[in-house]
Amino acid sequence: MPAGHVLVALFIGLVVAALLNAQGMHKQALSQGPGVGRDIAGTLTAGLAGVSGILQIDEPRALLKAALGRSGDDKLVGKLAITAKGPTAPAAPTKPVYSAAKPMGLYLTGDSLITDPGPVLLDKISTNPAIKPLGVTDAHAATGLVQPEIFNWFDYLPQQIKALKPNMTVATFGANDGLGFTGVAGAEEFGTPAWLAEYTRRVAGVMDSITAKGGQLVMLGLPIPRDPALAARWAKMNAIQKSEAEKRKGLVAYVDLFDKLKDAKGNYADFLPDASGQLQRARSSDGIHYEPEGAMIVADAIIDAINELATVPGLGSPASAPAAPATVTQ
Amino acid sequence: MLFPTVTFAIFFLIVLPLNWLTMHNPRNWRIMMLVASYLFYAWWDPWFVLLLAGSTLFNQLIAVRIFKAEAPRARKALLWIGIAGNLAFLGWFKYWNFFAGSAQDAAGTLGIQLDPGFVAVVLPIGISFYTFMALSYIIDTWRGTYEPVSLSRFAVFLSFFPHLVAGPIVRPAELIPQFDNPPDPREVDATRGFALILGGLFLKVVLASTCAKLVDPVFGSPKLHSAPEVLLAIYAYAVQIFSDFAGYSTIAIGVALLLGFRFPDNFNSPYRATSVQDFWRRWHMTLSRWLRDYLYIPLGGNRGSQFETERNLMLTMVIGGLWHGANWTFLFWGALHGSALIVERLARGRREARGKAPMRKWLAWLITFNFVCFAWIFFRAETFGQALGVIERLFTGWGQASPAISLGVVAAVATGIGIQFLPVNFWADFQARVSRFPYYAQGAAAGFVLMVINVLGPAGVAPFIYFQF
Numbered sequence: 026m027p028a029g030h031v032l033v034a035l036f037i038g039l040v041v042a043a044l045l046n047a048q049g050m051h052k053q054a055l056s057q058g059p060g061v062g063r064d065i066a067g068t069l070t071a072g073l074a075g076v077s078g079i080l081q082i083d084e085p086r087a088l089l090k091a092a093l094g095r096s097g098d099d100k101l102v103g104k105l106a107i108t109a110k111g112p113t114a115p116a117a118p119t120k121p122v123y124s125a126a127k128p129m130g131l132y133l134t135g136d137s138l139i140t141d142p143g144p145v146l147l148d149k150i151s152t153n154p155a156i157k158p159l160g161v162t163d164a165h166a167a168t169g170l171v172q173p174e175i176f177n178w179f180d181y182l183p184q185q186i187k188a189l190k191p192n193m194t195v196a197t198f199g200a201n202d203g204l205g206f207t208g209v210a211g212a213e214e215f216g217t218p219a220w221l222a223e224y225t226r227r228v229a230g231v232m233d234s235i236t237a238k239g240g241q242l243v244m245l246g247l248p249i250p251r252d253p254a255l256a257a258r259w260a261k262m263n264a265i266q267k268s269e270a271e272k273r274k275g276l277v278a279y280v281d282l283f284d285k286l287k288d289a290k291g292n293y294a295d296f297l298p299d300a301s302g303q304l305q306r307a308r309s310s311d312g313i314h315y316e317p318e319g320a321m322i323v324a325d326a327i328i329d330a331i332n333e334l335a336t337v338p339g340l341g342s343p344a345s346a347p348a349a350p351a352t353v354t355q
Numbered sequence: 356m357l358f359p360t361v362t363f364a365i366f367f368l369i370v371l372p373l374n375w376l377t378m379h380n381p382r383n384w385r386i387m388m389l390v391a392s393y394l395f396y397a398w399w400d401p402w403f404v405l406l407l408a409g410s411t412l413f414n415q416l417i418a419v420r421i422f423k424a425e426a427p428r429a430r431k432a433l434l435w436i437g438i439a440g441n442l443a444f445l446g447w448f449k450y451w452n453f454f455a456g457s458a459q460d461a462a463g464t465l466g467i468q469l470d471p472g473f474v475a476v477v478l479p480i481g482i483s484f485y486t487f488m489a490l491s492y493i494i495d496t497w498r499g500t501y502e503p504v505s506l507s508r509f510a511v512f513l514s515f516f517p518h519l520v521a522g523p524i525v526r527p528a529e530l531i532p533q534f535d536n537p538p539d540p541r542e543v544d545a546t547r548g549f550a551l552i553l554g555g556l557f558l559k560v561v562l563a564s565t566c567a568k569l570v571d572p573v574f575g576s577p578k579l580h581s582a583p584e585v586l587l588a589i590y591a592y593a594v595q596i597f598s599d600f601a602g603y604s605t606i607a608i609g610v611a612l613l614l615g616f617r618f619p620d621n622f623n624s625p626y627r628a629t630s631v632q633d634f635w636r637r638w639h640m641t642l643s644r645w646l647r648d649y650l651y652i653p654l655g656g657n658r659g660s661q662f663e664t665e666r667n668l669m670l671t672m673v674i675g676g677l678w679h680g681a682n683w684t685f686l687f688w689g690a691l692h693g694s695a696l697i698v699e700r701l702a703r704g705r706r707e708a709r710g711k712a713p714m715r716k717w718l719a720w721l722i723t724f725n726f727v728c729f730a731w732i733f734f735r736a737e738t739f740g741q742a743l744g745v746i747e748r749l750f751t752g753w754g755q756a757s758p759a760i761s762l763g764v765v766a767a768v769a770t771g772i773g774i775q776f777l778p779v780n781f782w783a784d785f786q787a788r789v790s791r792f793p794y795y796a797q798g799a800a801a802g803f804v805l806m807v808i809n810v811l812g813p814a815g816v817a818p819f820i821y822f823q824f
Contacts, residue, residue: 026545026794028375031613034545034798035371039364041802046809050361085803089810144576151578161572161580161759306456317738 045086047077048099052174055101105179107230120275121192121241122336125154129337132159132191134182137166138245139197141315142323146195149324153339159189169201170227179227182234193335194235195327197245198228199266200313203258216261224262229269236276243330244270245323248282249293251312256293259283278330285326286319297322356398358606359556366395367610370516374614378537385507385534388515395516396481403479406444411510413440414489418496418503430497437493445486448479453681481520483678485513487645492527494649501527508534517611521603523621524641530616538615546790546797550782551609553804558771559602560812565767566595568813569759574735577744582752584759585745591764592735593728594771597625600639624775626727629719631695634727646675665700669693679734684742688733695726763813 026034043050051074054066077083090096123129131150133143143162150156163185168176178198186194206213206223213220235242244266247259263283270279286307288294297307299318307319315323328340356363370391377384397404417437424430446454492509495501503509504527512531518524573580573588580588604621611618621641628634635643654667669690676689706713713719736742789797 026543026790028540028543028615030794031543031545031548032368032372032375034549034794034801035368035613037795037798038549038801038805039368041799042805042809043802045802045806049809086806086810089807093810140575147576148578161576306452 043073044077044080044082047073048083048086050074052099052101055174101174105173105177105227105230106183107179107226120334120336123155123192124338128155128157129193129331129335130157130159130189130191132163132185132189132194133196134163134185134194135165135197135245136168136200137164137314138200138248139195140164140166141317141320142245142327143195145317145320146324146327149328150340153337155337155339159191167201170198170224170231171202171204171206179230179234182231183237186235186238186240190238191240193241193243193331195243195245195331196231196235197247198231199247199259199262202262203255215258221261221265225265225269228265229272232269232273232277236273241275241334242273242277243280243327243334244277245280245327246282248286248308248313248315248319248323251293251295251308255313256283275334278333280323280326280330282323282326285322356395358603358610359560362398366391371613375540378540378615381535381537382507384537385511388511389507392511392514392516392519396514396519399480406448406479406482407485407514408510410441410444410485410489411506411513413437413444414493414513415503415506415509418493418509421493421496422503434493434497438490441486441490441493445482448482450677450681457683484522484524485519487524487642487678488513488526490649491524491645495527504531515611515616517607517614517616518618521600521607522639522641523604523607523618524645525618529619533616540615543615544612545794546786548609548612549797549801550786550789551605551612553801553808554782555602555605555607555609556805556808557602558598558605560808562767562771563595563598563602564813565763566591566598566771569761569764570595570735572759574741574745577741577748580748580752580759581755581757582749583757585748585752587760587764587768589728589732589745589749590772591768592731593626593724594768596731596734597622598771624777626724626772626775627720628723628727629716630699630723631692631726632699634723635692635696642675642678646671650674665697668696668700672696682737684733684736684739687739688730691730691733695730 047070051067051070054063054070074083086099087096090098121129133139133146139162143164147158147162150158165176165178168178170178173179202224203215205215206220213223232242232244246263246266250256250259260283263281267279267281270277286294286297288297293308293312295306295308295312296304297318299305299321305318306316307322308314309316309319331337332340356366373387373391374384377387393404393407396407414437417433417440421430421433421437424433492501492503492512496503504512508531509527511534512525512527515525515530569584569588570592573585574592577585601622608618608620619641621639623637623640625634625638628637651667651671654670655663656667657664659667670693672693673686673689676685676687676692679685679688714722732745733739733742736745789800792800
């Protein structure tokens, strides 16, 4: 085939694919952070989706999605179903007591930051008859509360709570939220008063949807990351999560992972001491996620938080790790 | 820049015409391709380009000095400087923390607290691939089988974007001569190129991503899964690692073909192998022959005693295992394969000495396939504890519900294994039939297949596994 024909064939292929996939591409374009790129991609894909819709070129994709039972994949999220009670949340309930006869249903969920501590925690409590894990760690990587277009926690969590009826939920959100709001409702830059107010509403909504049926929640704050700019953003989100948790004392316990994962100087550290004082790699190479030792620290912090909210026989507070040494190399 | 992204599609739509427009003038073409390849690499991190450029300059300097040096001792000294430099470069970025951590653990067992100075470095993508290609260049120069080329030719060879981040590991003699003998722009093997790109995308986006949905939770917490789930996850990982890596290689070969260049094949239905030796002739073929030609044979190959041959096999496989990652599990995976090759060799010798017929093919396939899948457990697991946890559940997790097994994963595993057994000429015949259609129909059909791949793949396609190597 002559090179000119190759180029034309490639161009035709990409145009056909773009028209056939226009709805999905439009949703993906709107899921980007605010900025010129999102605006351009959003406008271009909106045009493509319009043409594709008028000519009904989007039908094969829709039919195939329907056949696979994934009709809602391309749906754009408009108004979020958030029912936050806010500061008027109920007063602290009596501390529940669990036993082998009446085990605590435990549900672990969140973004990728639950992926490593989840299994470690489940492993630690696997022999405790007073705790009944409700499935495996329900992690949805690259999701958060800022981009429901990617994964809508506000729809998903109430369904999960209704289906599983957990007594205790351990959740973490925010690792992918240090960016502006996007979606059909419009974009808002990170950190503005409007952003902070909306993020507070979303965090409160998540907490209330998890505790709506009387269950309790251990809310994991974001761990200190290596990147100082990211740390500054996460500190703002942690402050919101902590403040909303305090408004729901007795129902929600907040775990401060900035503190738990700092070295002796109060800085981010890749390596932290284990229970025997030996330095171990705690954080993965991206400076965000956990290595097994880091996951162990988080799992121990979760056990402390569960003990704060409920009485579970055999779930003693884990032995605290020795203090970090004065120098931790990077 | 990842292949299955809109960004790459736009990048390629620009580079493809520039490639063919500058092809008649090799000097302009090299400048264009170098800029394009460095831009492709810089998309991850602009600092990576400095490392690649540094590696290029260092290896070119060494190769030219080896070529010009006359005294054998000087040539050998330069070769060792080159090898040491490349290994130090790779070692610093890839292995320092591993060896430092291992030393710390060893000291810890003796009651000594050691702070070996861990480094916070990000592993540059593709470093293992281009370092091995650079080693080929200086070793071939030292052997006298290849003469150094100009800096710009070598720079394009090392950075050529289709192979840059995950291979195939191309030899200088395979690619550099193609730069100076431009292909005929009227006869591009485009049908094959398109088919390879779409096939690779299907492997990666549909099969590998679907399998990952079972593999990740099972390997993350094996205790929470039943034995049938664990068993299926082990086979699913075999399909995932094949689809992920062969998918990337296939796309790379297809992209190069549209640009007018031919890469060596990297996979040849590895799961239809009937021995471990056969498996290594079909799996990551460009790495296997690199290890054979630059490690196994220089070590003595099978020319010495039986012990020396076995030692050479084991060393080659262990180093091959460590090439994949800085972890004892990779080393063990290599040792498992090395042991299997030795056992096979001994068994074959004994069988031949006794005049016995070879093992039945189906039985040989069954044993080989299951051995390869078993070894993959150690490749996938992050620790030995995790690997042993997976194996333990195979024996203790029976009689439980298996909710994680879905029709999608079963279909992906069956497809991934089934395609290994397609007739040898199946794809060639298929391409021959497609090539009869006019070019615009081929383009439109490719667009439709892209849509199907996009829909069949689960949301959130993970990065290619082999990028980390």
